[in-house]
Amino acid sequence: MTDSGTTAPGTTEPATERRSPLDAVHRAAGASFTDFAGWQMPVRYSSDLAEHHAVRTHAGIFDLSHMGEIVLLGPGSAAALDHALAGRLSAIALGQAKYSLLLAEDGGIIDDLVVYRTGEDRYMVVANAANARVVAEELRTRVDGFDTFVSDESDDIALIALQGPDARAVLLETPGFGVDGPGNDADDFAASLDALKYYRAFPATFEGEPVLVARTGYTGEDGFELYLAPDRAPGLWEALRETGGPRVTPCGLASRDTLRLEAGMPLYGHELSRDILPVQAGLGRVVALDKEGDFVGRDAVEHGPAADAPVLVGLAAEGRRAPRAGYPVFDGDGDHAREVGEITSGALSPTLGHPVAMAFVSPDAAETGRGLYVDVRGTRVAASVVPLPFYKRPA
Secondary structure: OOOOOOOOOOOOOOOOOEEOOOHHHHHHOOOEEEEEOOEEEEEEOOOHHHHHHHHHHOEEEEEOOOOEEEEEEOOOHHHHHHHHOOOOHHHOOOOEEEEEEEEOOOOOEEEEEEEEEEEOOEEEEEEOHHHHHHHHHHHHHHOOOOOOEEEEOHHHOEEEEEEOOOHHHHHHHOOOEEEOOOOOOHHHHHHHHHHOOOOEEEEEEEOOEEEEEEOOOOOOOOEEEEEEOHHHHHHHHHHHHHHHHHHEEEOOHHHHHHHHHHOOOOOEOOOEOOOOOHHHHOOHHHOOOOOOOOOOOHHHHHHOOOOOOOEEEEEEEOOOOOOOOOOEEEOOOOOOOOEEEEEEEEEEOOOOOOEEEEEEEOHHHOOOOOEEEEEEOOEEEEEEEEOOOOOOOOO
């Protein structure tokens, strides 16, 4: 769900350029920057390939401070979220996180989100950077009549992600961490980290200041997200890098995009948009049609897309010519071949060594094993429909 460098359609970028609280750190490290949703964010430090492999083999550290964090507080927050979002958020336990969708009335996807329950009556909604303002405005409108208060705290929260096989070890070795409560020492932090399951979070401290430690991710690897005050972010970033040494590589949005593609994770503005219903993108399971009460988009989701509406598939090809977003997909390589879809994301997979892509194609062309062709700059490249994800980390 996490933004990785492409502006989502239908969004309004801020008029002024925004910079992360880690901007000076990135510039000192020689990062190259890209404009994304009005933010100047690192696109790479060394090479996309090196950063990608670092996450798969050791650990990569990402600055995600451009993401949006919207907090709901009050006894009606759970019911409000059940109405506003497609999932059953009232069912998540304290310290749990859940992936969900903000739908339009017609069932189209406004944004995909991660929702954390951080207090008895407190929830934090994490939105994609390009949609953060829209999400905050939609939530404020949708919770009218519920006993809850919506606060956009995006400017008050920085976000650092540490992803990869060595992420847990580096986090445990980094001095300064404790837990939020009596004791507040490294042993208590280690015990809490050991007990942390996937899509869970716990309140901790770093050098005495609050930090929320979450175990989610957008790379296909195990890893952690660290939410903290912006002025504390540079110190934590440097501490993780110093502790990890060569095991921790700073990574930009370019490698994050190829990592999430290999893991088959959708990106808003590519696989997800207001023109796509959840079931078309393989996210029908995210919508809780069996929950009590109405929610925005329910009628459209229950009605479903048209029978011939395109569906998302994975494509794998041989050679080195990578399909890119927007390239057409055909059911043959001759002049009379039928165009059956379009690539939404594609790259030469650094891990697998061959091209992979996600595409929306006609339902009659979506069967696993089906041979298709992608028009790559005028040349038809053979590809096969394969299950998602393309990559799964070793057990």
